[in-house]
Amino acid sequence: MKKVLLALFLVLVLLAAIVDFSPASIPPCDQYLEWCVFTYCRQYYNPDQYLQCVNKCAENYALNCL
Amino acid sequence: MIKKLLCLITILAIFHFPSYADLKKVVSIGSDDINYRFFGVAGAVLDDQGNVYICDSKGSFLRKYDSDGKFIKEIGRYGQGPGEFSNTISGLYLCDGLFVLDTGNNRIVELDQELNIRRYIKLSKLALSIMGFSDNLYMISRTPGRFSFEVGVYDRNGNYIKSFFDRRPVFIERIEQSKIGQALSLIYSSIAATVERETGEVAITFQWPGENIEIFRFSKDGEFIKKIVSDHIIKYDFPEFRLKGLPTNLRFPDQSNLIMIRSIHSLDEKRLLLEYWVNEYNLDKVVKENEYILIVDRNSGQLVHRELLPLKSGIADARKSYICAISNEGDVPEVVIYRLDY
Numbered sequence: 001m002k003k004v005l006l007a008l009f010l011v012l013v014l015l016a017a018i019v020d021f022s023p024a025s026i027p028p029c030d031q032y033l034e035w036c037v038f039t040y041c042r043q044y045y046n047p048d049q050y051l052q053c054v055n056k057c058a059e060n061y062a063l064n065c066l
Numbered sequence: 067m068i069k070k071l072l073c074l075i076t077i078l079a080i081f082h083f084p085s086y087a088d089l090k091k092v093v094s095i096g097s098d099d100i101n102y103r104f105f106g107v108a109g110a111v112l113d114d115q116g117n118v119y120i121c122d123s124k125g126s127f128l129r130k131y132d133s134d135g136k137f138i139k140e141i142g143r144y145g146q147g148p149g150e151f152s153n154t155i156s157g158l159y160l161c162d163g164l165f166v167l168d169t170g171n172n173r174i175v176e177l178d179q180e181l182n183i184r185r186y187i188k189l190s191k192l193a194l195s196i197m198g199f200s201d202n203l204y205m206i207s208r209t210p211g212r213f214s215f216e217v218g219v220y221d222r223n224g225n226y227i228k229s230f231f232d233r234r235p236v237f238i239e240r241i242e243q244s245k246i247g248q249a250l251s252l253i254y255s256s257i258a259a260t261v262e263r264e265t266g267e268v269a270i271t272f273q274w275p276g277e278n279i280e281i282f283r284f285s286k287d288g289e290f291i292k293k294i295v296s297d298h299i300i301k302y303d304f305p306e307f308r309l310k311g312l313p314t315n316l317r318f319p320d321q322s323n324l325i326m327i328r329s330i331h332s333l334d335e336k337r338l339l340l341e342y343w344v345n346e347y348n349l350d351k352v353v354k355e356n357e358y359i360l361i362v363d364r365n366s367g368q369l370v371h372r373e374l375l376p377l378k379s380g381i382a383d384a385r386k387s388y389i390c391a392i393s394n395e396g397d398v399p400e401v402v403i404y405r406l407d408y
Contacts, residue, residue, distance in 0.1 A: 038194040045380040047343040
């Protein structure tokens with residue numbers, strides 16, 4: 001019984017991780033940059049944080065898409 | 067003679083020495099109470115009665131409050147189905163109904179002002195911002211095949227009609243044509259736009275301005291009207307080193323200023339409001355940061371007023387004398403309505 005509960009718990013944790021960190025919301029390379037800069041970074045209302053976010057977008061794009 | 071002198075002084079005071087009257091806080095919405103708690107506000111708009119509509123991206127909901135900030139209604143939860151929102155909401159617009167740009171679900175949700183869903187409009191490409199007037203919806207998106215942006219005109223069913231705005235800042239021409247250079251040119255050619263509520267006129271500006279702030283005015287059908295130019299409030303040249311093409315160069319701004327126009331809003335038929343960020347750096351340290359509201363004359367581009375905005379706020383909406391600001395910093399994100407008297 002304990003093993004079943006443990007397995008169920010692990011499945012739930014795994015599902016939660018998939019839902020939370022699903023890459024589905026991050027678009028592919030042809031849309032990544034505009035999504036990152038104009039949708040993701042828009043949450044920052046501090047200019048310096050916003051600039052850092054935009055820079056990170058450019059870095060990620062350069063690393064993963066070029 | 068004295069009257070003439072006083073008149074001249076007044077004119078000079080208005081046009082050359084913009085005043086710094088305080089913004090008057092009218093309503094603040096945001097607390098630990100369940101109906102007033104936010105997680106990541108993505109958009110907020112005001113209607114003519116002073117009601118406030120707020121969409122929360124991280125919370126996947128849309129709420130309505132009255133002009134005193136009292137909670138009225140909430141809809142939405144996380145998901146892809148009817149009545150559900152993703153956790154990537156990019157904007158909210160009010161124009162004969164509410165329009166929520168749900169980027170994560172690749173759709174626009176149209177609602178009436180009682181928060182009843184009218185319909186879903188499926189998006190055929192990534193839209194970065196949404197506006198509307200009469201039967202038109204305007205969406206900012208990347209120009210196909212180019213590293214720049216355009217405004218697309220759609221009908222209320224999401225059918226594409228046409229696109230307009232084919233411009234990039236002048237300094238973009240100095241960017242090398244490497245792949246990372248193309249990425250940088252996409253970032254630095256970004257635009258912000260607003261629609262005048264009475265006429266439908268569209269005003270567009272570059273978010274990363276060069277020597278001047280350029281604002282391009284178009285009719286509601288996308289016909290070019292005129293370009294107006296406004297001065298920066300500090301001396302400013304777009305820093306050359308940011309164009310070299312390496313992200314690491316971007317990360318350390320050296321001794322330079324960051325100026326960005328975060329958003330543009332139409333106050334009325336005569337005035338535009340610019341949300342204007344100024345950061346001064348010494349190496350990678352911010353030594354001074356200020357956020358301003360700039361009010362410019364729609365016809366001349368003349369700066370008629372400037373106002374310091376409380377730090378770490380963003381302007382979501384503005385109409386006539388009211389400004390709707392978002393603050394997602396701190397434990398309790400909030401939406402604040404200010405009255406601008408000057």
